[in-house]
Amino acid sequence: MDLQGALEILKRNGYKYTGKRKRLVEVFYRESRYLSAKEVLDYMQADYPGLSFDTIYRNLALFEDIGIVEATEWQGERRYRFCCGGDEHHHHLICTFCGKTRTIHVCPMNAILGKPEDFDITGHKFEIYGTCSSCKTDVAVPKM
Amino acid sequence: MDLQGALEILKRNGYKYTGKRKRLVEVFYRESRYLSAKEVLDYMQADYPGLSFDTIYRNLALFEDIGIVEATEWQGERRYRFCCGGDEHHHHLICTFCGKTRTIHVCPMNAILGKPEDFDITGHKFEIYGTCSSCKTDVAVPKM
DNA sequence: ATTTAAAACGTAATATTTACGATTTACAAT
DNA sequence: ATTGTAAATCGTAAATATTACGTTTTAAAT
Numbered sequence: 428m429d430l431q432g433a434l435e436i437l438k439r440n441g442y443k444y445t446g447k448r449k450r451l452v453e454v455f456y457r458e459s460r461y462l463s464a465k466e467v468l469d470y471m472q473a474d475y476p477g478l479s480f481d482t483i484y485r486n487l488a489l490f491e492d493i494g495i496v497e498a499t500e501w502q503g504e505r506r507y508r509f510c511c512g513g514d515e516h517h518h519h520l521i522c523t524f525c526g527k528t529r530t531i532h533v534c535p536m537n538a539i540l541g542k543p544e545d546f547d548i549t550g551h552k553f554e555i556y557g558t559c560s561s562c563k564t565d566v567a568v569p570k571m
Numbered sequence: 572m573d574l575q576g577a578l579e580i581l582k583r584n585g586y587k588y589t590g591k592r593k594r595l596v597e598v599f600y601r602e603s604r605y606l607s608a609k610e611v612l613d614y615m616q617a618d619y620p621g622l623s624f625d626t627i628y629r630n631l632a633l634f635e636d637i638g639i640v641e642a643t644e645w646q647g648e649r650r651y652r653f654c655c656g657g658d659e660h661h662h663h664l665i666c667t668f669c670g671k672t673r674t675i676h677v678c679p680m681n682a683i684l685g686k687p688e689d690f691d692i693t694g695h696k697f698e699i700y701g702t703c704s705s706c707k708t709d710v711a712v713p714k715m
Numbered sequence: 716a717t718t719t720a721a722a723a724c725g726t727a728a729t730a731t732t733t734a735c736g737a738t739t740t741a742c743a744a745t
Numbered sequence: 746a747t748t749g750t751a752a753a754t755c756g757t758a759a760a761t762a763t764t765a766c767g768t769t770t771t772a773a774a775t
Contacts, residue, residue: 443721443772464762482723484763500644503732504762520690529687535679535697543673545704546664553679553697560689587741587752608731623755628732630753647763648731722771729764739754745747 428510430456433495440493450474451486455496455509461526463504499554522559524566531555572654574600577639584637594618595630599640599653605670607648643698666703668710675699 433452438444454470455462462470464483471478487507490496496507501523511517511530520529535553542548558566577596581588598614599606606614608627615622631651634640640651645667655661655674664673679697686692702710 445722445772447723477724479724479726480763481725481765485722500647503644503649505647520687520692522690523693529690531683533679533682535677535682536699538677538679538682539675539699543664546666546673546701547707548664548699548701549667550701551697551699553695555680555683555692555695557690557692557694563691589741589753591754621755623757624732625734625756626754716775718775719773720771721773722769724769725767727765729762731760731762733760734758736757737755739752741752742750744749 428495433509436493436495442489442493447471447475447478447482448486451490452495455490455507459509459511460528461499461506461508461521463506467507499552501554501556518553518555520555520557522562523556524558524562527559572639577653580637580639586633586637591615591619591622591626592630595634596639599634599651603653603655604672605643605650605652605665607650611651643696645698645700662697662699664699664701666706667700668702668706671703 430452433456434444434449437448437452442448450471451467454467458470464480464487467487468478468480468483471483487496487498491498491507494510497510498505498507499521500506501521506526508526508528511528516534518531518534520531522528531553536551574596577600578588578593581592581596586592594615595611598611602614608624608631611631612622612624612627615627631640631642635642635651638654641654642649642651643665644650645665650670652670652672655672660678662675662678664675666672675697680695
């Protein structure tokens with residue numbers, strides 16, 4: 428997914444094309460990593476000082492619905508990132524310090540033989556957590 | 572893991588053997604499914620009316636540390652279940668309505684060839700979510 | 716330009732988790 | 746059995762994350 432694609436999804440689905448939404452898309456595009464609602468608000472408030480949480484959460488939910496961002500949760504917080512890679516199903520290596528990701532081209536669901544009985548599958552999650560090289564350095568050599 | 576095993580872990584690690592902890596272990600053993608802190612408190616308050624959240628959360632963290640329960644989070648809540656299956660690494664099918672699980676004997680990490688560069692892996696998660704047969708019935712035929 | 720439904724504001728409520736001083740209790744040493 | 750002590754729990758409050766709502770503003774169609 429690219430910037431234009433995301434903006435077109437907004438238009439195509441008939442949602443209003445506000446400056447804030449455009450900016451929100453840009454934030455996710457530029458960062459291309461998992462962000463918490465708080466982090467998103469901080470970025471947005473640089474341009475829109477009085478921006479409220481209501482707007483953030485409402486639009487995060489909307490963006491997730493229409494496929495502009497994908498979400499997950501770790502360490503008790505829900506986190507969102509720009510949908511990467513067109514429509515192909517994928518998974519992530521995630522740095523739990525900065526939220527940066529690397530795509531994994533393996534899906535464990537392919538190894539599940541047949542459908543389980545008496546169980547309707549609605550989704551699955553495969554994520555590898557760790558520390559990326561730049562965060563590893565930061566931790567080893569704390570800033571002073 | 573069985574009931575005795577869990578109680579012995581407590582003793583072996585030198586933690587005090589209180590009635591509440593014994594009861595907590597029993598709750599997890601009996602339910603053998605994922606429970607939220609709120610659910611655990613409800614079960615416990617049947618026997619200990621005035622029990623506080625502090626005690627619940629403190630002991631959940633302890634139990635997770637010493638390997639009596641394992642934890643995950645979904646729908647914005649952290650959930651805990653009795654450690655199933657001795658020491659063997661495993662994953663779960665999880666009913667997101669009742670928390671019941673089924674063990675999966677496939678681990679996607681085996682399919683990851685070699686270690687990724689510039690990334691220290693600290694953990695991973697593979698979970699399949701869905702609705703178990705009894706919850707499916709409950710949803711289809713709402714109680715009146 | 717006017718209209719209108721959607722979006723955002725400002726603020727409050729809810730839910731979950733964590734924290735802390737005071738009190739009680741399990742366990743060991745006497 | 747009694748006593749001493751560190752750990753566990755209580756009661757309550759604070760911190761954090763998320764959701765809700767009436768009012769006002771705004772994008773976009775008429």
